[in-house]
Every structure is written in C-alpha cells, then in structure tokens.
Amino acid sequence: MAERSFAREVQQLRVGDGTLFRGEGILAITKALLENGVGYVGGYQGAPISHLMDVLADAQEILGELGVHFEASASEATAAASLAASVHYPIRGAVTFKSTVGTNVASDALANLASGGVTGGALVIVGEDYGEGSSIMQERSHAFAMKSQIWLLDPRPNLPSIVKAVGDGFALSEASNTPVMLQVRIRCCHVTGEFTARDNVAPRMSVRDALENPTRDVDRIVLPPASFKHEHEKVKKRWPAAVTYITENRLNEYFGPEKAPVGLVIQGGMYNGVIRALQRLGLADIHGETEVPIYCLNVVYPLIDDEFLTFCKGKDAVLVVEEGQPNYLEQAFGAMLYKAGGTTKLLGKGPLPKAGEYTGQVMLDGLRTFLSDHAPDLLPPSGRASNAPPAAPVPALADVVPPRPPSFCTGCPERPIFAATKLVEQELGHHHIASDIGCHLFSINAPFDLGATTMGYGLGPASASALNDKGAKRRSISFLGDGGFWHNGLTSSIGNALFNENDNVIVIVDNYYSAATGGQDVLSSRADNPTKSTRHPIADAVRGMGVKWVRQIDRTYDVGRVQATLKEALTTPETGPKVIVASSECMLNRQRREKPLVAKAVNEGARVLKTRFGVDEDVCTGDHACIRLSGCPSLSVKSLGDPLRDDPVAAIDQSCVGCGNCGEVADAAVLCPSFYQADVVNNPTPRDRRRHRRARRVIDWLQTRRDARRLRFAHL
Amino acid sequence: MTLHDATRMPQGREDTTGAILKLAVLAVGGQGGGVLTNWIIDLAQRAGYRAQATSVAGVAQRTGSTIYYVEMTPDTGREPVFSLSPAPGDVDILIAAELMEAGRAMMRGFVTPDRTTLIASTHRVLATTEKVVPGDGRVDAAPVIDEARKAAHRAICLDLESAAVQAGSVISASLFGALAGSGALPFARTLYEDTIRASGRGVQASLRAFEAGFDGAAGKGTTQAEPDMPATGFGPKDAPVPIIGMPRVAPAPDAGAAPTGPDAQLAEWRKLAARIDALPAPVRDMAQRGLAKVVDYQDVAYGAQYLDLLDRAVSGDSAEQDWTFTGEAAKYLANALCYDDLIRVADLKTRASREARLRREQGVDADAIVQVTEYFHPRAQETVGTMPAALGRWMERSAGRMAWLDRRVNKGRRLRTDSMRGFLQLWLVSSLKPWRRRLLRHAQEMPHIHDWFDLALRERAGDYRLGVEILRCRRLIKGYSDTHARGQSKFDRVLGGLDMLRGREDAADWLRRLRDAALKDEDGDALNGALRTIASF
Secondary structure: OOOOOOOOHHHHHHOOOOOEEEEEHHHHHHHHHHHOOOOEEEEOOOOOOHHHHHHHHHOHHHHHHHOOEEEEOOOHHHHHHHOOHHHHOOOOEEEEEEEOHHHHHHHHHHHHHHHHOOOOOEEEEEEEOOOOOOOOOOOOOHHHHHHHOOEEEOOOOOHHHHHHHHHHHHHHHHHHOOOEEEEEEHHHHHOEEEEEOOOOOOOOOOHHHHHHOOOOOHHHOOOOOHHHHHHHHHHHHHHHHHHHHHHHOOOOEEEOOOOOOEEEEEEHHHHHHHHHHHHHOOOEOOOOOEOOOEEEEOEEEOOOHHHHHHHHOOOOEEEEEOOOOOOHHHHHHHHHHHHOOOOOEEEOEOOEOOOOOOOHHHHHHHHHHHHHHHOHHHOOOHHHOOOOOOOOOOOOOOOOOOOOOOOOOOOOOOHHHHHHHHHHHHHHOOOOEEEOOOHHHHHHOOOOOOOOEEOOOOOHHHHOOOOOOOOOOOOOEEEEEHHHHHHHHHHHHHHHHHHOOOOOEEEEEEOOOEOOOOOEOOOOOOOOOOOOOOOOOHHHHHHHHOOOEEEEEOOOOOHHHHHHHHHHHHHOOOOOOEEEEEEOOOHHHHHHHHHHHHHHHHHOOOOEEEEEEEEOOOOOOOOOHHHHOOOOOOEEEEOOOOOOOOOOEEEEOOOOOOOOHHHHHHHHOOOOOOEEEEEEEEOOOHHHHHHHHHHHHHHHHHHHHHHHOOOEOOOO | OOHHHOOOOOOOOOOOOOOOEEEEEEEEOOOOHHHHHHHHHHHHHHOOEEEEEEEOOHHHHOOOEEEEEEEEEEOOOOOOOOOOOOOOOOOOEEEEOOHHHHHHHHHOOOOOOOOOEEEEEOOOOOOHHHHOOOOOOOOOOHHHHHHHHHHOOEEEEEOHHHHHHHOOOOHHHHHHHHHHHHOOOOOOHHHHHHHHHHHOOOHHHHHHHHHHHHHHHOOOOOOEOEOOEOOOOOOOOOOOOOOOOOOOOOOOOOOOOOOEOOHHHHHHHHHHHHHHHOOOHHHHHHHHHHHHHHHHHOOHHHHHHHHHHHHHHHOOOOHHHOOHHHHHHHHHHHHHHOOOOHHHHHHHHOOHHHHHHHHHHHOOOOOOEEEEEEEEOOOHHHHHHOOEHHHHHHHHHOHHHHHHHHHHHOOOEEEEOOOHHHHHHHHHHHOOHHHHHHEHHHHHHHHHHHHHHHHHHHHHHHOHHHHHHHHHHHHHOOOOHHHHHHHHHHHHHHHHOHHHHOOOOOHHHHHHHHHHHHOOOOOOHHHHHHHHHHHOO
C-alpha cells in the first residue's frame, strides 16, 4: 500500500459530462485516460509520476468496472514492453514512468515498439524529472523520441491542456501508427487546477477480447526483412501522417498578434514561465493576452516545417525557448530556415542559458535581452534595462544557513545498517562502497558519508563488478534496495556477481516497499495486497540463483548483529558473493499502518506499550558521537542552562518513534549510558500493577533513605 | 499597509501581475507544508479567488528542504495564467516553517523590501551538519533574524513551533494563524477558521494553534521572539520537549538556595559556603555552582578539596584580570573532579529526581506505569576503574588478565530500572560512592587533574591568558569509553602544542585555536592541520 492514499480523490474519476473536475495534474491525466477509452495502463513508480501509479492503483475498482487492466510493472522496460498489446490489437494503452532514468531502462522495448509501429494508440507518459526537486542526472527525454521516432507531446502545464494532450496523443498515435510520449514536468504533475470532465468510455476492445482472438502480422515484427521496411515506413508513411494530423487538428497553438517584428517559439511546458516573464515586462496581461507572438509547440517532435516557416515570415527575429541541452529544437529550426533561405534571425541559447532550469528570473532575463536586442520598441526606454524594482542585494547568509539535503526519516530501518557499516569501517578501515538508487543513497551525506558511486537502479553491485580481484586484501561493499533488486538487480547485480565469481559483499536493504518512490509494494513486500502477489523473500531468490553465502537479518535495528554479519562477510574465506539481506519495515509506512491500530487498541482497553527514547541530560557529556552514528531527525541537541557546561547535550523530542537505533548504537559502539528506553504501558493488567507497586515500594524506600543521608540541591 | 499598496517603481510599462498574489512556503520535509498549502488554496477559493498551487515533492520530502508555491487572484470568470514557481523579487508572502529556511528563502531572493511579508518561525530544526560536531556546531541564528528585518517589507518572526505545541497541534496551524494575523491576505479571519473546520481532523487543536499564531502575528500575543530566546520559552525543567524544535538557550536555574539534608552535613556545608563568600565577587556564582556539583558528586569533604584547589587559583590572581583565571578554575575544576564513572551514572540513574524528569519528558503522570530500559556497555577498562586501586593496577599490568576480564564483562547490558532486579544492580554500583577515593579510577584521575592545574598555574605566572586557556582545555575531556579516550588524546595533543607556543605573544590565541579545532570534528583532522601550522612557525 502506498504512502499516500488517493482513495477519496479517485471517486472523482467517475464524474461525467460537464462536471467540473478539481485536483492535481496526475489525477487529471488518469481521468483523461478513462475518457479516451484506454484498455490497459501500466508503469513503474518514481517522482514525479509516483502518484500517477498510486492513483491508478487506488482506482482499480473503477478501472475494473470499465474493463481496463492495470499492471504495476516490474520495471520501465516491462511497462514499455507491455505496449506490445497495441501492436496487433486496436487497444489503447498507456504506461508511465520517471524520465530520463525510466526511459533509459525502457528504451530497448520502446525502440522495438517504434520500429514495428502500433495499431491501437500507445501513450508513454513520462515525468520529466528536471530542475529543482529532481533527484537524477539532468538530461532530456527528447533524444529518445528522436532516435526511435516516437512523437513527443509537451503540453502547456494546466489541467485542460494536459487532458486534451492525452486525447490528442492517442489519436495521433493511431493516425500515424506511432507510439507517443507525453512529457509532464515536476511542477506540472503536482499543479492544482480544474477542467470540465467528459464521460468515461469503455475500451473499444478489451485485453480479454485480444487474448481470446489472437492475431499476428509478420510485417509488424522486428525481424529482417520487416525491420528494414520499418525504417522506410517511418519516414515515408508514419511521419507525413503525423504532420498531417498535427497540422489539421492544430495541436500546436498560436498566441498574440499576427504581425510583429519578433516572435517566440516555445515548448508547451514553458508557456506559463514565458507568459509570466512577458507579464512582468508589461507585454502580456494577467490572462496571457500577449503583444509578442508565440508559437507554442504542444508537439515538440515532430516539428512542422510549414508552421514554423510561416510563423517566421515577416519577423526579424524569433527566440526558441527550449529548456535543457542539447538544443535539438533550435538546431532543427536553424536547418529549416537555412534550407528555406529564410532571413529571420534565430536565437535560443544565447539570450537564454545553455543549461539549467528556466526559472522565473532566467526567463525574465532571457526575454528582456532578446527583446532589447531585437525589438527595443516593445520595451519602454528604461525598461530596456529593467522595469522591476532594483533587485535587493541577496543577504549574505551563505556561511550561516546550513545545507539541508533529504535524509533518512525518523526511525528509518536503514539508519542502523549504515551505523553498523560505519562501525565496521572504523575497525577494518575504509572500503570501496558502491551505492544504488533508493532511500539508502542518503548514506552519501552526513553523518554517514558512505558510498562512492551510484550508477543506476539495481546496479549497485554491478557498478562494483570491475573491482573484482581475488588477490585483493580488501573487499568492496555494494548496497542495493529491495526495489532495485526486483527491478533488475537480481540478474544484473546478483547473477552477474555469481557468474563472475565475485568475492565481494552485497547488502540488500529490504524495507518491504519501494520506499523512496512512496511506498509501493514489490514482490517481497509483507503486506497483503488484494490484487498483487507479495511475500516472495529476497533471500530465497538469491539462494535460488545459487548464491551460497546468504545471511538474512530480520531486524536491522540490531546494530551489533548487522555489524558482526558485515564483518564476517568481509573476512570469511568463503568464495563467491556474500549477500546480506537486511530487512525491517520502512518506518514511514509502518507508522501509517500501525498508528490507527494502536490508537484503536488503546481505546478498546488492550495492553499496549508505547516506546520512546530519552537522554539523561546529566549523564550526557555533549560529545555527540551518538548523532554521528544516527542523524535521526528526532535526535538533536539542546542547551541545559548550566554555566558549568560548554557544549549542548543530546536530546530526543516527541517525534521519536522508539525504533531502538539510539540504544543499539550506544551499545554496539560502546558510547555512553545516557540513553534510556521508556515503554509506557497503556491499559496495564492487574499483574503489571502488582509488579509495579512491589518494585515501587522498594525503590521508593531506597531512594528516600539515600536522599535523607545526603545534601540535596534544588537546582541539580 | 498591505503589500498591494507597496510602492512600485513606475517605469513605463507596468508589471501586469499586480492583481496576482504570490505566496511561497519553505519548510523542512515532514513539517506539513502540504497541509498548509491545501488550506491556503481552499481559503482562496472560499474567498472567490482563483488559485493554483505547485510543489516539488519527491525525495525532498524526506526531511530535506521543500518548497510550495501558490498564486491567486480574484475570480473574474476568465482563466488567469499563473506561474508554476516563485521568482526572486516577485514574492508577496513568504512563509518559512523554520528559521534557516527563512534564511534560505532570503538567499534565493524570495524576500524583498518592496513587497514581501515574511512570516518565519524562529525555532530551529538543526541540520545534521550542526548536530554532528563534537563541540557546539549550532549556527548563530541572530544574523538570519537581522537580515529578515532588513530584507523583508514586513517581517513577522515568531516561535510558531512552540505556539503550536502548546496548543497540542502542529506548526501548519500556527503558520496559517500567523498568515491570517499578518493581514497580508485580504480575507476575513472566519474564512480561515472555516477552512480549518472543513479539513476535518484535529480541528479544535488546530484552531487553538491558529489563534496563537494569529494573535502573535497581530501583535497581541507573546510569541514575538528575540533571536535565540523563544519567548514562550521552555527551560530544561518544562518538558515535554517540543516536536523537532529545540531551544538553543535555556535560562540558568538559580543555584543560590541552600541545600537540604542531615544537620551534620549542613553544618559542614555552611563552612564551605562561608569560604565561597570570601571569594572575589565575580567568581562567586560559578564557585557556588561548582561546589554544589562536587558535593553532590561525592561529599562535603570533596567540596573542601575543591575549594582548596580554588584557593590556589585565587592567590596570584587579581581584579585587574577580572579574576578570569579563578572563574575558569571554578568551572573546570568542578568538571574535572566530577569525572564520569560508573558510580556517577548509577547514582544519577537511581535518583527520584531522575524518575520525575523522565516522566515529564515522556509526558506521563506519576501514576503511569513506565518500563525503563538502560543501555550499558561496560568494558574491562571501566570495570577495573571501580576496583580498589591496588587490585585494579595488578589487573591492568597483565594484558592476559584484562582480556580475561573483558571476555566476562564486555557486552551490552540492558537493565530494567523500573524493576527491582535492575534497579538493585545499579543501586549497588552507586553504593560504591563512599569508597570512590580508594578506587583505581580516582587514583588515575587525581594526578592528571593536578598536573593540568599545576601546569595552568605555572604558565599563568609567565602568561596570564595562556594559563586561562590551559584551564579551558579541560572542555576537551568528556564522555565514556572510546569517547573519553579520544577526548583525552585531543587534550594531550593540544597541550602538546605548548612547547611550540611558549614565549610567543599570541600563545594564548593559538592554544584557543587548537582547542576550537579539536572540537570541530571527531577524528581531529582540523586539530592536526592547526598543529602543522604551528610547527611551521
């Protein structure tokens, strides 16, 4: 079950014609899929489209009513491959994943899909994880569209436009027998808004119909000689069909006056940013009525030569607003202009920066530069410099404000794994540590500072595979999450290590979910999932593959045990990969699952222990060694107000979930005895009370006796 | 003045977004920035506005900095075009759910004097880099509040975290209240309250926190905070500890009150108190505290020993030097004499006062049944420390005997001090207190303390400030086990630099630098660097 539930929101998916639909971008996309008669949906979670997967999962009942199949794909490659259902059958299918990383993984299937072409509309919704908030390398999905000839939609970032793009995408796909990618950026996925809904439409052909009436067409299979034909078909048939469809249905939009000395050619996704810059320059009103003509590309691939050249006609200069690099659009437009003998000056990267997100200031500066160079009359004399208030100097706080990268949550079960690793390194020295994708990658930052590379999902151990030398006195340690393991780590990492007789150590961090993406279930999840098969242990899979040295740790909070196991793995003479499966439930999900249950049990009078940790402030000496092995948000420092003490002492606040890491670390690292664990007994039994009373009597007597024999200070 | 009549510089074409209100929320992941943003959107729609929110979710939610952005404008029946992200110099209201996030907002240019109402909670959620420092790594918050007052059109800096905690709610509610109280949005208070009611969960507590935030921002409440000192302050005695936020400064409790206890001991105490009164005025408070600590640690006789040592500091010190040496001696002698050993830990953990503090911290009353588990991990070194000195030395002389002992004692021990059995174990250890002076650890500590103190006195004769700095180096020794050994080693290395420094005009400054460097990181990298610098002189 995912971290965020959309159970309430998805009820909106049932609304029909004319109803106003309010919600986030991703919810709108789901509704649009249903309105357009989609037959199957699939995908793999990852920001910014994780919630799209969550919405689909929560909407399974509604999907089922319409006969729509939902597949929580094993990877992006699986998702893309599932679109094969639209090759021979006229079924509309849609898959979604994070891009560019997901598209990287999916590209094999996407290329094959694009070669043979599709009969039913095939839509790939990519969450473009670019700019602020992104967690991956900064690249563009655009290149994938070009290399495989998949059409790329980049709609304006508002709900009506996104919803329309879904319908356009299916229709374009069918009109040109080509899969279509629909790109939505981070903020677009989470933007709120409204649109007028239409009735949901059941698929023309369901996956059941297809299964019961199988067909095949050799010409659509990627195998010579068909594959050679596909290449020609792409440019002779499908491309012109797409151009015709895009032109006739006016998928691209124009804004502003027809005649002007300059114009802007923009990706649809840049529209709001461009309009805001024009608004701030006084060249557009609040509703987007602009004095500078805009040619807005809701389809960024293929480009429509005629539309562009017509737009340029009569203009001295046009600016291409194209985020990211390389500047594929600008290059293509340059070639078009040159071949057509155009004299319009083409600008893009130059007034706008070559790399980086086009944020508000960047867009404002870029447009102002372009306009003052090429249409100074549009700007007021003073505005050629600036019409904004002079920028206030940015306060010099760089030395004060500390960085705050994302980190492990309070009570995270992965924290003790890295605490143990740090302790092992203190004893055995530094090792080459390969990291993977997932929450466990936070080990890179303070306080653990562990991990040297991250090469892709499920590729942690694979990325250490070249460092394989039987004579070496030290082994490498690779981390891999349960998500990455099932995604492709089982073969690419574990299988590879086994086959190549790799002696190194692999730690699989199993927190019962694909946690970093929002807590979706994976094969090894322990939860009962009504529609998916779970409870397939990772250790069984690893053993099944043939790994001999496998250790299963069922409570990662046992720092001493993790430490000892890791040490054994690093020193054992046994050959072959040493695999440690360290399992404990993601605390974020566990709390969400258990909190209501605990509250209910307490209310019903059941005996429930509520655990939290604390620090005896007079025992703590303020060295913070415990924090250097934890970094838990609930473990902080505070001043005591005692003039005799210089350094703040450790303190645990009320957000502590009692995971036990503090005590275990203090024990394993032989720190100080200042931690205590307090288990408050809710609804104690008569036996609890009796024992408590008995102990209390003795303890009180001893304490009173000692207090009577010593000096007692009120302030101590 | 609301922000919409703030002066705009008329320069030809106007910015046409004057009718759009732009609001950004900067928070730490987990603070409920999403809840606040949803409330603001709901509020705007209730008020007949069109509004749009965006956020950057993803892994940033995992305790990192997060940002939410809202734009709104009166609904005229036609769709406006909103921006999806805030731009520097173009934000009307900036809500920072933590002080350093306010600093981050200012660094990004989201707070400008011509228009921005800044609503910042002054509490701190310490960043990991601040917490891991062996000394005090917390940044000084004052520059952020100073800059806030300069950078913002209007700065409302309140401790909205404790306002929320005191109302039994979370900071999103008090921030929402402060937004209402600031008057920066043209909406009636009742609309805000309707929004909270409609959200359906924890409504009463949210409304209380809302009110606290509202009153604070409207200047009616008491949450206006000075830098560093939350005015709704919670001293160390006023737990429960608030969620996430930790006070940087706590007021010092009064140490002037006489202790209570048996008459014989009180009589002895009064003699010692009289000696305190004879001390120079500037050092009396510190000496009073030091004496109380030492007597509490051991007994009145130990207190006399402390004062004897302190007397040596007084002779040779003078008012011209503000009695600095004596003041520091009063502080660090007390800390040195109260070295951390098993007996002390056992004593502190078996006191009735500890029990009371624990219950306060955990937020349970005296009747509640609380199971308390203590985490101990004694090693052979600590164990021989509690043996009679001769026996302990005999053990220590042989690695074999130590290894034998280590095998028996070196393991994690979890004691349930709420049970008779666990409590009695600790009680027995604490009962060794009267014999402490005859135990090995004491025999080891005393010469060390004397060496250090003698060294400080000797150096004082030649260089007063250097003597003071030597006293302050005692701060390096703290903790138990490895931590203690590491501190001891840093102490030795810092004082080892003395030979290179002695006679230099700036010897004291360099010793201070060495000590600060030693407190910067665990491994002593900064200290090694500083020592290399000195060696290059």
